[in-house]
Amino acid sequence: MAMNISEKINLTETTPEDRSPEDRSMAIRESLRNAIIDRRLAPGTKLSESEVGSLFDVSRTVARAALQMLAFEGLVKTERNRGAFVSNPSPEEARQIFASRRLIEPGIVAAAVERITPEDIAEFRRQLGEEERYMNERGPAARRAEIKASGDFHLMLASVAGNVILQRFMDELVARSSLVIALYGRSGVSSCGHSEHTAVLDALEKGDGERAAKLMIHHIDHIEADLDLQVKQGLGLKDALSLA
Amino acid sequence: MAMNISEKINLTETTPEDRSPEDRSMAIRESLRNAIIDRRLAPGTKLSESEVGSLFDVSRTVARAALQMLAFEGLVKTERNRGAFVSNPSPEEARQIFASRRLIEPGIVAAAVERITPEDIAEFRRQLGEEERYMNERGPAARRAEIKASGDFHLMLASVAGNVILQRFMDELVARSSLVIALYGRSGVSSCGHSEHTAVLDALEKGDGERAAKLMIHHIDHIEADLDLQVKQGLGLKDALSLA
DNA sequence: TTTGGGCAAATCGTATGCAATCTTAGCGTT
DNA sequence: AACGCTAAGATTGCATACGATTTGCCCAAA
Structure with missing residues (x-):
C-alpha cells in the first residue's frame, strides 16, 4: 500500500x-x-x-x-x-451536508437574483457549455472534470450572491459533497444535473427568484437521491478498510 | 500601547x-x-x-x-x-453575518422542533434563567456574561438541531456576531433579546415550528436593528485607526 | 521645523532536531 | 499453527534556530 x-x-x-x-x-x-x-x-x-x-x-x-x-x-x-x-464521510455526515445545502442554497439563489448582471449570465452560459462538453466525453478524466464543473456552478452562484461568508460555507459544502458523491454516488450525477443547472439559470435570468429557488431545492434533492446511503450503515469495517 | x-x-x-x-x-x-x-x-x-x-x-x-x-x-x-x-469587522461584514444568520437559524429552529426533548426544554429554561439573572445585574462583567449567555441560547438550539455542520457554522456566526455587537452595538441587546428567546422556546415547546422560525427571524432583525452600521461607512480611516 | 534616509529592534516565515507515540516485523512460547 | 510479546522503524508533536521582512527611531540635511 x-x-x-x-x-x-x-x-x-x-x-x-x-x-x-x-x-x-x-x-x-x-x-x-x-x-x-x-x-x-x-x-x-x-x-x-x-x-x-x-x-x-x-x-x-x-x-x-x-x-x-x-x-x-x-x-x-x-x-x-x-x-x-x-476524509471518509459517513452516511450521516452526507445527509447533514445535503441538509445544510438545502437550507443555504435557496437563500443564495434569492440573493443572486437581485444582483446578477448580464455579464454574469454570459459567464454562467460559458460555464454550462463546459459542463455539457465534459458530459458528452467519456473516460474518468472527463467524469472528474464534469463533477468539478458541476460544483463550480454552485460556487459561482454563491459568488454572485455577494455574501463572502455564505460563499465560504458553500466552498466547504461543495467540496465535501464531491467526496460524498465519490463514495456513495450511484450513477453519473450530471445527466440530470446539467439540465437542472440551466433551468435554474433560466429562472434567474427572468428574475424569477421563487422559481429558481424551488428548482435549486429539487436539484439538490436529485443529487442526494442518486446516492446510496444505506449499505455502509452497520459495518464500520469499511472504515478500517479504507483507512489502512 | x-x-x-x-x-x-x-x-x-x-x-x-x-x-x-x-x-x-x-x-x-x-x-x-x-x-x-x-x-x-x-x-x-x-x-x-x-x-x-x-x-x-x-x-x-x-x-x-x-x-x-x-x-x-x-x-x-x-x-x-x-x-x-x-478582527475588526466592517459594517458590510456585519450585514453579511446577520444575513447568514437570517438564512440559517430558521432552518435550525425547524430542525430543532422535530428533535427537542423535555429534557432539552428544561435545560433551555435553566439557561434562560441565567440570562435573566445577568440581565438584572449591573456592571461590565454582568454585561459580558449576558452577551455570552445570549449567544449560548442560539448555540444550544443548533446543538439540538443535530446537524454538526450547521452547528459549526453557527459557532462561527455567533462568535463573530459578538464582535460586531461589541463594535456597533448601541444599547443593551438583551432587554428585548431575552424575552424573545423565551418566546421562541415557548413556540418550540408547543411544537409550532412555523411560529418559532418567524420569531427567530424577528429576533435577529431586532439584534441587527440595534446596531449602528452607518457611521463608519465612507471613511476607511477608522479602520486604519483601530488597527494601529 | 520638517523631511528623508538609514539603522536597529521586533516579529514573522521556515527549516530542522529531538522526544514521544504508534505501527509492524520478528521471535519465542503454548 | 496460532498467539502474545518485544524491539526496531516510521511518523507525528513540539521546541528551537536562523533568515527575511517590517516598523519605528534617530539623526542629518534642506
Whole structure:
C-alpha cells in the first residue's frame, strides 16, 4: 500500500497571478483541495507531512499548516500521532451536508437574483457549455472534470450572491459533497444535473427568484437521491478498510 | 500601547475532563475565543505569537496553530509579517453575518422542533434563567456574561438541531456576531433579546415550528436593528485607526 | 521645523532536531 | 499453527534556530 501520491497531484496548477510570493501553505492547500474534489485522491488516502512536504519542496512545517487548514474545512481528518487522511464521510455526515445545502442554497439563489448582471449570465452560459462538453466525453478524466464543473456552478452562484461568508460555507459544502458523491454516488450525477443547472439559470435570468429557488431545492434533492446511503450503515469495517 | 494582554485571558478555564493530554493548541484557541467573544480582548488587539506562546507556556509553533484556527473562523485577521489581530469587522461584514444568520437559524429552529426533548426544554429554561439573572445585574462583567449567555441560547438550539455542520457554522456566526455587537452595538441587546428567546422556546415547546422560525427571524432583525452600521461607512480611516 | 534616509529592534516565515507515540516485523512460547 | 510479546522503524508533536521582512527611531540635511 506504499503507493506514491505524487502522480495524483498537479504541482504546477498555480496560475501566474496567483503566484503571490506569500503563503505557500495556501497554495499547497489549494492543490491538495483540487486533487481531493477531483477525486484524484481517494477518501482514506494517507497524506503524511513529510510526503506532502517533499512533494512541494517545503518543510514539514508548511505542509502541516496546509493539512491543518484542510482538516478545518473537513476535507481531511487528522488522528493524533497517526497522521492526516482524506476524509471518509459517513452516511450521516452526507445527509447533514445535503441538509445544510438545502437550507443555504435557496437563500443564495434569492440573493443572486437581485444582483446578477448580464455579464454574469454570459459567464454562467460559458460555464454550462463546459459542463455539457465534459458530459458528452467519456473516460474518468472527463467524469472528474464534469463533477468539478458541476460544483463550480454552485460556487459561482454563491459568488454572485455577494455574501463572502455564505460563499465560504458553500466552498466547504461543495467540496465535501464531491467526496460524498465519490463514495456513495450511484450513477453519473450530471445527466440530470446539467439540465437542472440551466433551468435554474433560466429562472434567474427572468428574475424569477421563487422559481429558481424551488428548482435549486429539487436539484439538490436529485443529487442526494442518486446516492446510496444505506449499505455502509452497520459495518464500520469499511472504515478500517479504507483507512489502512 | 504596550498593554499586556495576560490579564485579559483566563488561563485555567479548561475543565478537568477537557484536559485531554492532547492538542494544546485547541485549548489555547478555546481560551482566546472565549476572551474575544466575552469582549475581554477588544477588536484590533494584537496577538503576537511569542506573547501568546509565553502566556500559555508553549512554543510559538503551537501558538501559531491556535491563531491560524482563529483566523480560519474569522475571529482574528493575520497580516503577513505583521502578526495576528482580533478582527475588526466592517459594517458590510456585519450585514453579511446577520444575513447568514437570517438564512440559517430558521432552518435550525425547524430542525430543532422535530428533535427537542423535555429534557432539552428544561435545560433551555435553566439557561434562560441565567440570562435573566445577568440581565438584572449591573456592571461590565454582568454585561459580558449576558452577551455570552445570549449567544449560548442560539448555540444550544443548533446543538439540538443535530446537524454538526450547521452547528459549526453557527459557532462561527455567533462568535463573530459578538464582535460586531461589541463594535456597533448601541444599547443593551438583551432587554428585548431575552424575552424573545423565551418566546421562541415557548413556540418550540408547543411544537409550532412555523411560529418559532418567524420569531427567530424577528429576533435577529431586532439584534441587527440595534446596531449602528452607518457611521463608519465612507471613511476607511477608522479602520486604519483601530488597527494601529 | 520638517523631511528623508538609514539603522536597529521586533516579529514573522521556515527549516530542522529531538522526544514521544504508534505501527509492524520478528521471535519465542503454548 | 496460532498467539502474545518485544524491539526496531516510521511518523507525528513540539521546541528551537536562523533568515527575511517590517516598523519605528534617530539623526542629518534642506
